[in-house]
Amino acid sequence: MSVIFRAARREDVPLIVAMLADDPLGAGREGEPTDQVYLDAFQQIDADPRQELIIAEAGGRVVGTMQITFIPGLSRRGAERALIEAVRVDATTRGQGVGRAMIGWAVGRARARGCRVVQLTSDKSRADAHRFYTSLGFVDSHVGFKLTL
Numbered sequence: 001m002s003v004i005f006r007a008a009r010r011e012d013v014p015l016i017v018a019m020l021a022d023d024p025l026g027a028g029r030e031g032e033p034t035d036q037v038y039l040d041a042f043q044q045i046d047a048d049p050r051q052e053l054i055i056a057e058a059g060g061r062v063v064g065t066m067q068i069t070f071i072p073g074l075s076r077r078g079a080e081r082a083l084i085e086a087v088r089v090d091a092t093t094r095g096q097g098v099g100r101a102m103i104g105w106a107v108g109r110a111r112a113r114g115c116r117v118v119q120l121t122s123d124k125s126r127a128d129a130h131r132f133y134t135s136l137g138f139v140d141s142h143v144g145f146k147l148t149l
Contacts, residue, residue, distance in 0.1 A: 001058050001093070003101040008053040008065065013042050016053070016065045019088040025123055026088075052109070056089075056102050063093045064102050070113060081117040082110035103136055 008016060014033035021030035031037070045051045045067070056064035069083040084106050089098045110118045121144050122129045130140065 001063075001096050001098060001101075003056050003058050003063065003098055003105075005102075005105050006055050006057065008042070008046075008055045010039065010042060010046075012055055012062065012065075013038050015062050016055075016088075019065055019090060020086060022088070022091055025125070054102075054106070056098060056105075058093065058098065062090065064089045064098050066102055066106060068106055068109065070110075070115065076116050079116035080114060081119060082106070082113070082115045084118065084120040087120070099132060100136070103133075 017030055017033035017035075017038050020026045021033070042053070045053050050070045050072075052068045052070075054066050054068065055062055056066075064087075066087040067085045069085065071081050071083055073079060073081060084103070087099065087102065089102070107118050120133065120138065122133060134140070
């Protein structure tokens, strides 16, 4: 499947939210895709040069989304790192290489920016995702912690 990547646009927000909600974890976290809170969040992301909300398209259709955050740091000799979050592939195209293309593109994007590390997190319950990321060369080298506020 041929996949192209572009920056998300305001009109993509309902599709993105629908993809975020289309799994057991997301279904409990997300709300109505047209809710103003999502448009407000999109505006903040879009205005921040260290944030990229990405759309994957195939055959003129949105088939995936992810957000990349570029984080400056002092560790690793002042290295910038890329954090990949909210990776989702449309349910109708899963298993067709879209996720692999998305992560490959994100890693290439990070490399082109000069990042020295690409990192991501995945919920402990997502065993299939863990196998997928491991197959791409990612190592589960850290333990992550979250505090819901």
